[in-house]
Amino acid sequence: MTDEPLVIVGAAGTGRETLDIVDAMNREGAGIDVLGVLDDSPAHAHLERLAARDVPFLGRVDDWLSTRTERSGFVVAIAWPHVRRRVAEQFEEAGHLPSTLVHPKAILGSQVSLGAGTVVYAAAQISTNVNIGRHGIINAQCYVGHDSILDDFVSVNPGARISGEAYCGPGVLIGGSATILQGLTIGGGSIIGASALVTKNIPGGATVKGVPGRWRDCF
Known part of the structure; x- marks a missing residue:
């Protein structure tokens, strides 16, 4: 603050x-x-x-x-x-x-870095050794796994799950209840649809939908 x-x-x-x-x-x-x-x-x-x-x-x-x-x-x-x-x-x-605003009922692990302008909601859980860039939004009941990096201006909507060692590029929007599996990269500016399951790396600017997630060029 x-x-x-x-x-x-x-x-x-x-x-x-x-x-x-x-x-x-x-x-x-x-x-x-x-x-x-x-x-x-x-x-x-x-x-x-x-x-x-x-x-x-x-x-x-x-x-x-x-x-x-x-x-x-x-x-x-x-x-x-x-x-x-x-x-x-x-x-x-x-x-x-x-x-930077963090609700008192958010759960932050050790060695978590939050960039200026980031807002963390109640019941969000951020695991250990996570870096979140500037002006992020980590919404209610989200989970960000260990050693993940969320670049600047990332939005994580309610209930989304980001597994450990993931990377989300600048301006990524992760829809409610979406899941990103371990170690994956989401390119900058991508939109992950609500409830999508991301099982592979996603290029920048893609829109991902479905289980498993497919990006727009595949439709």
């Missing part, structure tokens, strides 16, 4: 789940001051849900960045890696600092 007050980008589900993580951390004494939430096109229902929990809506990203004079911490709570990358670059170019 940074010492600066925190702004969360994203008013949809991922953003409000991130607020829940902050609340849980604050109950454990973290003392995180949330300025509010930014979103370029929030649904009316999402704004109502923010208002119900007394969290300020701060407006559009560009407008806020152009007027904010003090440095802030930030988390980009947007599930799609390519969007998260674009927004994170805007904030970092403006001099703001990415914050």
Whole structure:
């Protein structure tokens, strides 16, 4: 965490789940001051849900960045890696600092490295000697096996299982309840569909579906 007050980008589900993580951390004494939430096109229902929990809506990203004079911490709570990358670059170019958030009920093994801006949900389990890059999202009830490397901007959706010694390249999205077997490489920008079983290395930019997983060129 940074010492600066925190702004969360994203008013949809991922953003409000991130607020829940902050609340849980604050109950454990973290003392995180949330300025509010930014979103370029929030649904009316999402704004109502923010208002119900007394969290300020701060407006559009560009407008806020152009007027904010003090440095802030930030988390980009947007599930799609390519969007998260674009927004994170805007904030970092403006001099703001990415914050790392870990729910107190996440389980982290020894020698785990989490990059700046990464968010780890409750009931996620990260085994020993795991490296997770910048601006990752490790969702609820995920498992990341020993000696695995997840590069920058990787999203791991609820219930996904990554076996030991796997490598996920930058911007990989792993769907809910998907499984990646031991020692495999998932190329950057690939999308692993929900409940897919990955049994071989996957090239960059592929979309994988099925059991066993096949990428798009095979359909």
